[in-house]
Amino acid sequence: MQITELIPTENLLFTHTISAGLLLILVGLILYKFPPKKINIIYGYKTVRSMKSKARWDFAQIYSAKQLIKFGAVLACLSFVGLIYHPNQNTAQLVSAALILAVVILAIYNVERALERKFKSQ
Template sequence: MDLLHFLDLFFNHSFIGLLLLILGIVYKLFPPKNVNSFYGFRTGKSQKSKEVWDKANIYCAKKIIEIGIFLTILGAINLIVLPNMYSLFSIITVGPLLIWVIVKTDKHIS
């Protein structure tokens, strides 16, 4: 297997993780400045004050980056174990992991 083919397979297997990693970094670098209903970690608890809003969004960005790293590594493992099943484990785990971020962030700001 040549390097280009390997990189193509790695990207296919780790796409969701890499996407979340990039989004988490962008979210961390450009957090929402004010409480709003468009961009940011928006729950009833997080929108109660600017202080809670900032705390929730900083924490959420950190957790999204962690999930991105985890899913990228999981995708690489998936590439070795099941090379023909693109992102199988990433697709199965992304929903529960994002729900975990919401629950964990909500607990963090409580």
């Protein structure tokens, strides 16, 4: 049995979502291990709300890293649906793009909501 028989590389539902999930986990781990020390426009979780103060910035970096790791793992797990369900390429691209977009939006929403709750009085 060859590796290509085990992992359907032509099934974009599997390959796109697992790749994106693993990438989110990797980015989350890097951001968690090496959060930016100062507010900047190059590296880190950057939104208007996260850049209002140093305390918000520091909180947002760690919280967003955890969210990326969590949602990356969810996306990687969801990719295994592609091992069971084999849609045509257009459907697979659409579903995988929708899943990736959904987890990124959910991660951002969670971070922004956490920033709002934690720094409500400021």
